[in-house]
Amino acid sequence: MRQHASWIDVDWRSRQRWVSVDGRAVNAIDVGEGPVVVLVHGLGGNWQNWLEVIPALHEAGHRAIALDLPGFGHSEMPRDPISIPGYALTIDAVVDALGVVGPVAVVGNSMGGFIAAELAISRPQRVERLVLVSAAALWNEQARARPLVVASKVSRFYAPLIVSGWEVIARLPRLRNEALKSAGIRNPTRISAPLAYELLSGAGKPGFVDALQALYDYRIRDRLPEIACPTLVVWGADDPLVPLRHAFEYEDLIPDARATVFPRTGHAPMLEQPERFNAALLSFLHEDARR
16 A cells, blocks of 8 residues: 555644635635645545645645634634635635735646636636646536436435544444545545544535535536636546546636546545646646746
8 A cells, every 4th residue: 555644644634714604614724935725625525635735835834724614624614605606716715814925836636626627617717727627517417427416415405424423434444445436536545534534424414415516516617618728637537426528528628727637546636646736736836937
């Protein structure tokens, strides 16, 4: 098993910041100084989805901000109904509250990629670089999307059981691996037990069903050409949740976009191949400086 545990030695509590957005508490992690990179997790995730990325950004001279979206992790449910535009506004507000002036790079995985794309369109002055990691912005066009939304509403009944049982699941290898597979991880045995524990702590949160509905309801394809900043699209060749073809659709629809595909990788390249992901991310972030 690959062991890359630099994140374990970080005092994360000292990096925690509580931000009030519309009277509700949003949990954010703020590490380092320098050009800002905002990290946005996906559906069912939490800020810990970026544990393998934040130390690399810090070491490379960046300030990394990773938040729990409202209704996930330790963040409260938002005052207004969950929506993709609402989440984009939340990210903008959190960045403002943390004293960031000017544009930032935004990296989003899955639903987080959808939100990041919306932010780049609705607040172009905020986003100078965009990274879409297995982004779910076109997921709602699939035939299977609506049945999953309907089924998720039934799962509200089971959410308390998931919340109370995730620690047991995280500690039992077979259950842990099955849970990671259901989240789109192609090779769950490559995820260390401590990392899996952090990832699975995001299960069963109150925002899941409403966020999935928001993911299904909002259409963005026709607006993707409005994204004006350089965009990197990162995908796993074996992503079981969002089709690989979407990577090349983003590449075609976004004017200044290019796609890179990781072989033998599922829905979370930043967790499954962190060294390769971090190298691609930092190369993209620093390319102007080399010109």
